[in-house]
Amino acid sequence: MRILLIGEYSRLHNSLKEGLLALGHEVILISDGDGFKQYPSDFLITPKTLSKGFLNIPRQIIFRIFKYDIAQLERGMRFYKLLPKLKNYDVVQLINEAPIKTSKPFEKYLLNKIIKQNKKTFLLCCGMDYTVVKYMADKKPRYSIMDPFFKDISLIKEYRIMFEYISKGHKKLHDFLYSKITGVIASDMDYYVPLLGNSKFMGLIPNPINISKLEYNEPVINGPIIIFMGINRWIYNQKGIPYFEKALTIVKAKYQEKIEIVIAESLPYNDYIKLYSKAHILLDQVYAYDQGYNALEAMAKGKVVFTGAEKEFMEHYNLIERVAINALPDVDYLVNELSLLIENPDEIIAISKRTRAFIEKEHEHIVVAKKYIEKWSK
Known part of the structure; x- marks a missing residue:
């Protein structure tokens, strides 16, 4: 089976890749290395041009004024250039609803290309996405990682990224993906419970650990x-x-x-x-x-x-x-x-x-x- 893994989060896809390779499958992983954690990847889309040198100065200025990181666009462009190499896979798995980490319209465009030029696409729920954040924002769990913000809204700087997952822009991306994917898989109970009752939910598969x-x-x-x-x-x-x-x-x-x-x-x-x-x-x-x-x-x-x-x-x-x-x-x-x-x-x-x-x-x-x-x- 030819398998394409898109995105990385805490080494989950790297460990899964190692397990799949041991079973004789062909696997390619594309990601940005999950930021400072620097996990390996077959194709790295980490922003380089805009993240250092003199170009990093306007990047920082734009972020402070508009709260938007233009390095996201570079990440998207690096992924775009790889599209011809990412065809005809039996399975594509996305680490989350925005695995490329570019602008929402560009993310949707790129994911649509990926879905069309491959056979089946699956989504992992192993971190923040629309379903999980909405579940927490509605205060349904006994406690959640949003509790500190509920108690002290001055923490908004830390939680701003989380609220993006229930914004109108991300909700459109979420709805688009759920209309296209074959199914969604949870990695643990924190994501299993919010997905219960979802027609696309295929159940829980524990995180793979290369012991x-x-x-x-x-x-x-x-x-x-x-x-x-x-x-x-x-x-x-x-x-x-x-x-x-x-x-x-x-x-x-x-x-x-x-x-x-x-x-x-x-x-x-x-x-x-x-x-x-x-x-x-x-x-x-x-x-x-x-x-x-x-x-x-x-x-x-x-x-x-x-x-x-x-x-x-x-x-x-x-x-x-x-x-x-x-x-x-x-x-x-x-x-x-x-x-x-x-x-x-x-x-x-x-x-x-x-x-x-x-x-x-x-x-x-x-x-x-x-x-x-x-x-x-x-």
Whole structure:
């Protein structure tokens, strides 16, 4: 089968590609590398001309005045030039509703070309799109990453991009795609629930994790327990980082020499992985119901991750024992959960073993790739 993957998000398509290649399929991935994370791609459409040098100055001025990044147009043009090479694929999969990341009219034009010159097109729901943002904006979930904005509208700068997904322009793109795609697939429970009842929804396929690239080492605790937290300032409040920071301040004062806290900001993927490798505990996010990609990769390496692990997740996978700590936007709760682990290091080891076993069973990239082939073939 010839497969074209468009867009990247947290290495999902790279891992899926590796699984599909192992099964003997022909796969091409085109993306911008997911920004500063710099994931590999067969065809990179990262803006280069307008993102550095003297041309970056007018770009910054235009963005400050009109809140529009003209580098989006360069990204679109780079994709346009590749169109002759992106024909006659059996399957095209889009990482989200705007995988090229150009202007909305240009995005629609380019995606229409792609859909017409290939056989079947599928859409992944693994992040922000119209359906998910509308679901959160209507305050349907118990809690969501939009809660900080609901409490403090001065955070609009961080949330402006999110609101674009329910703008009239994006709604047109959303409606256009749903009229053309064969189906939409969710990557975890955070996207599964908003899609329930949608006629195009084909179900949930877990995120693929290439565990061969993520060595598992059983935790050795013969010194301080190392707690790692990565910070991306662009989504600082959406991840619930302020809750983690307050909890860490309390825990640090409480346990002093028993723990070591490592904090990293906006690192490329490879640097990020190296930095948390020695950690025992990783703080990911507080508003999720299921694990995102960063959490899953850390879990594969045997880290005890504070992330989404709600009852919906536990029930979906028929889990009785915890494979991750269900993080909540509650400082006292986070302090209590951290304290239990620090005072009972054997529990860190036990969760670590269960975590790796869970990833091997549900997320191994070749197993997951087979599920995609099955969905695409129906």
